[in-house]
Amino acid sequence: MESGIFFSDYRSDMALRRMPLQKVRTGLLLVGLVVFPFLATPYWLNLANQIAIATIGAIGLNILVGYTGQISLGQGAFMAIGAYGAGLLTVRFGVPFYISIPVAALITAVAGLVVGLPSLRLKGLYLAVATLAAQQIVEFVVTHWTGLTGGTEALVVPAPEMFGARLNTDGRFYWILIVVALAVALFAANLFRSRVGRAWVAIRDQDIAASAIGVNVFGYKLLAFATSSFLVGLSGALLAHYRSIVTWERFTIEVSISYLAMIIIGGLGTISGSFFGATLIVLLPAMINTVGRSLQDTAPWAATVLPYVQQGVFGLVIILFLVLEPEGLARLWRNVKDYFRVWPFSY
Amino acid sequence: MAEPAASSPAPSTCLEVDGLTLSFGGVHALDDVALDVRHGEVFAIIGPNGAGKTSLLNSISGLYRPQKGSITYSASPGEEPASLLGRAPHKVAQLGVARSFQNIELFRAMSVLENLMLGRHIHMRGNVLTCGVYWGSQRREEIRHRAAVEDVIDFLEIENLRHQAVGTLAYGLQKRVELARALALDPKLLLLDEPMAGMNVEEKEDMARFILDVNEERGVTTVLIEHDMGVVMDLSDRVAVLDFGRSIACGTPDHVRADPAVIHAYLGDAG
Ligand SMILES: Nc1ncnc2c1ncn2[C@@H]1O[C@H](COP(=O)(O)OP(=O)(O)OP(=O)(O)O)[C@@H](O)[C@H]1O
Numbered sequence: 001m002e003s004g005i006f007f008s009d010y011r012s013d014m015a016l017r018r019m020p021l022q023k024v025r026t027g028l029l030l031v032g033l034v035v036f037p038f039l040a041t042p043y044w045l046n047l048a049n050q051i052a053i054a055t056i057g058a059i060g061l062n063i064l065v066g067y068t069g070q071i072s073l074g075q076g077a078f079m080a081i082g083a084y085g086a087g088l089l090t091v092r093f094g095v096p097f098y099i100s101i102p103v104a105a106l107i108t109a110v111a112g113l114v115v116g117l118p119s120l121r122l123k124g125l126y127l128a129v130a131t132l133a134a135q136q137i138v139e140f141v142v143t144h145w146t147g148l149t150g151g152t153e154a155l156v157v158p159a160p161e162m163f164g165a166r167l168n169t170d171g172r173f174y175w176i177l178i179v180v181a182l183a184v185a186l187f188a189a190n191l192f193r194s195r196v197g198r199a200w201v202a203i204r205d206q207d208i209a210a211s212a213i214g215v216n217v218f219g220y221k222l223l224a225f226a227t228s229s230f231l232v233g234l235s236g237a238l239l240a241h242y243r244s245i246v247t248w249e250r251f252t253i254e255v256s257i258s259y260l261a262m263i264i265i266g267g268l269g270t271i272s273g274s275f276f277g278a279t280l281i282v283l284l285p286a287m288i289n290t291v292g293r294s295l296q297d298t299a300p301w302a303a304t305v306l307p308y309v310q311q312g313v314f315g316l317v318i319i320l321f322l323v324l325e326p327e328g329l330a331r332l333w334r335n336v337k338d339y340f341r342v343w344p345f346s347y
Numbered sequence: 348m349a350e351p352a353a354s355s356p357a358p359s360t361c362l363e364v365d366g367l368t369l370s371f372g373g374v375h376a377l378d379d380v381a382l383d384v385r386h387g388e389v390f391a392i393i394g395p396n397g398a399g400k401t402s403l404l405n406s407i408s409g410l411y412r413p414q415k416g417s418i419t420y421s422a423s424p425g426e427e428p429a430s431l432l433g434r435a436p437h438k439v440a441q442l443g444v445a446r447s448f449q450n451i452e453l454f455r456a457m458s459v460l461e462n463l464m465l466g467r468h469i470h471m472r473g474n475v476l477t478c479g480v481y482w483g484s485q486r487r488e489e490i491r492h493r494a495a496v497e498d499v500i501d502f503l504e505i506e507n508l509r510h511q512a513v514g515t516l517a518y519g520l521q522k523r524v525e526l527a528r529a530l531a532l533d534p535k536l537l538l539l540d541e542p543m544a545g546m547n548v549e550e551k552e553d554m555a556r557f558i559l560d561v562n563e564e565r566g567v568t569t570v571l572i573e574h575d576m577g578v579v580m581d582l583s584d585r586v587a588v589l590d591f592g593r594s595i596a597c598g599t600p601d602h603v604r605a606d607p608a609v610i611h612a613y614l615g616d617a618g
């Protein structure tokens with residue numbers, strides 16, 4: 001707690017942003033997000049949009065894995081259901097994109113509920129294997145049910161339109177993504193300061209005690225699967241409309257694993273960690289690419305080893321985090337804040 | 348036995364266990380156990396290690412499924428008794444049965460406050476939508492139950508621990524927080540599994556005082572497992588003795604202490 005500040009009523013003691021400094025920081029963040037698209041090049045806007053979509057997906061995964069303690073390898077599958085759901089609704093039925101997105105998210109939530117059923121009996125790695133099965137089944141269906149999804153052919157989604165305006169540029173889509181990502185972050189933060197989020201964390205920490213205190217453990221696990229999948233489906237659906245193209249390669253088991261890496265590097269069970277992890281995992285390959293390209297003229301061989309370097313660095317970063325800061329970027333950020341809270345008086 | 352063997356629960360019976368049998372493979376944890384706990388009393392369960400005390404508590408709170416017998420519970424005098432057997436743990440809690448565990452089972456990563464707020468879970472209504480939006484009635488619900496939790500915090504004198512992660516607290520304090528979490532549920536029946544084990548004398552005295560206060564001021568029927576005979580004699584109105592999964596005696600502390608079967612169980616052939 002920040003020293004020297006006391007609260008006279010429960011409402012302010014229970015607020016999300018209790019400290020003046022926190023309010024200032026949040027204000028600065030919002031201003032930055034509004035100013036950003038006016039200063040950024042399309043390249044950076046594209047990265048920002050990718051980060052926003054990944055953040056939504058990472059928050060979804062974190063609810064299930066970080067907060068509720070149910071390991072899932074099905075992230076790619078849930079994103080696929082959201083993306084194909086939204087894409088097909090628009091392509092086949094002409095549903096406007098702003099309706100197709102929530103509907104696709106709801107469909108994904110139902111799928112999540114079904115995938116969560118084994119959690120009645122299975123825990124830990126056994127549950128992870130069950131979600132892995134779901135991942136494989138969805139991949140199989142998407143690539144083989146050609147009549148519905150187009151199989152391995154890409155599904156082309158028309159550029160989204162709202163109020164007669166085409167939202168086909170990075171700059172325009174940015175606003176949608178930022179608003180949705182902020183809403184999702186706020187929603188999740190609220191969950192974890194109230195009844196439902198507490199029940200989830202209780203299940204993660206001590207499921208027997210949770211049941212003995214009156215938490216319907218299986219019911220809340222299913223709710224976590226559904227809520228998590230809703231958000232993951234939402235990010236998939238947004239991705240479909242943002243990219244205007246849906247291909248199954250974007251939703252393989254590798255995606256599931258890189259999202260797990262995001263929340264581990266960012267910090268399990270933290271909202272800010274979902275954002276930090278998403279940022280790092282999006283930016284890291286982009287940065288390595290940039291370095292590689294700038295080396296192309298002076299050292300042409302660099303381009304050929306680039307993919308390997310990318311994967312190597314990726315793995316190295318994850319291992320370094322696991323070893324040096326198991327609580328992730330969110331923890332580092334907390335340390336920085338702690339440092340500046342008492343700055344310049346360090347004691 | 349001094350108690351009349353009632354064929355149906357008397358109106359003042361809070362908890363009645365009859366013919367309860369539970370085995371794990373070949374191990375008979377409980378073998379035809381019978382006892383009855385009256386409304387408003389402090390009831391102790393004693394017995395040597397492995398006698399089946401914890402198994403009995405786990406059966407009452409729905410964590411174990413006994414193969415035979417009955418467990419009936421009525422929250423207050425005059426209320427129709429309900430069967431607890433085969434009921435899921437969270438449904439038992441919803442009837443007003445709260446408990447603590449022999450090896451502290453707190454939510455370690457959470458603060459004391461959050462642990463106690465979980466004690467309010469069954470009294471709250473918030474769902475995933477209202478909680479995510481946290482506006483209007485949900486905010487009011489959280490604040491209302493925070494106030495209820497603060498009452499418990501005052502009652503157990505843990506004001507200065509509110510925001511601490513329970514995992515960082517000393518053992519004795521964790522035991523107290525676990526009692527607090529159970530109390531936050533506003534239980535009608537409190538089950539305590541060795542609430543004073545591993546405590547020093549001072550902590551034990553505090554805990555004994557809290558248990559008596561809970562019983563007297565809040566009228567909570569309390570069942571506790573305890574090894575310390577001194578504590579049992581001081582605290583409890585009646586005592587049941589388990590030995591090798593069987594209930595061998597039940598009655599007032601003095602009555603039980605004089606029972607030859609109990610003396611035999613505790614002192615072996617020397618007794
Ligand atoms: N989950 C379980 N699986 C297998 N056996 C069990 C289980 N729980 C209890 N038992 C067995 O049941 C018997 C009674 O154990 P229980 O824990 O109820 O005893 P207790 O009276 O609480 O002992 P203590 O004083 O040591 O806490 C023991 O033989 C124990 O090994």
Ligand SMILES: [Mg+2]
Pocket residue numbers: 400401402449
């Ligand atoms: Mg025991």
